[in-house]
Amino acid sequence: MRAPRSDDGSTTVEYAIVTVAVAAFAAVLYTLLTGDSVVSWLTNLVMKALTVPS
Template identity: 50%
Template sequence: MLRKRADRGMTTAEYAMGTLAACAFAAVLFKVVTSGSVSSALSSLIGRALHAPV
């Protein structure tokens, strides 16, 4: 007779896949944020926020 197994958390393989996916997402996000157009837009936005009249 088969017993039902309680699923208490992730296995090692699931941790590895989750970590790999998080690293891949971080790498893509880093490339997007450091691209020329996004970087200049962020710099412009920050500059306008710092020099905004009170």
């Protein structure tokens, strides 16, 4: 019978995968939040909140 393989380096690989996933999520979020539609929606929301009803 063969001895089980060592798990050396598996933690480093897991950290690398999580780091890549977080970076990809941040890139998608940045793209969504800097798009024209989101910026105009947020601007309208703020302007509506600052408008005093007469």
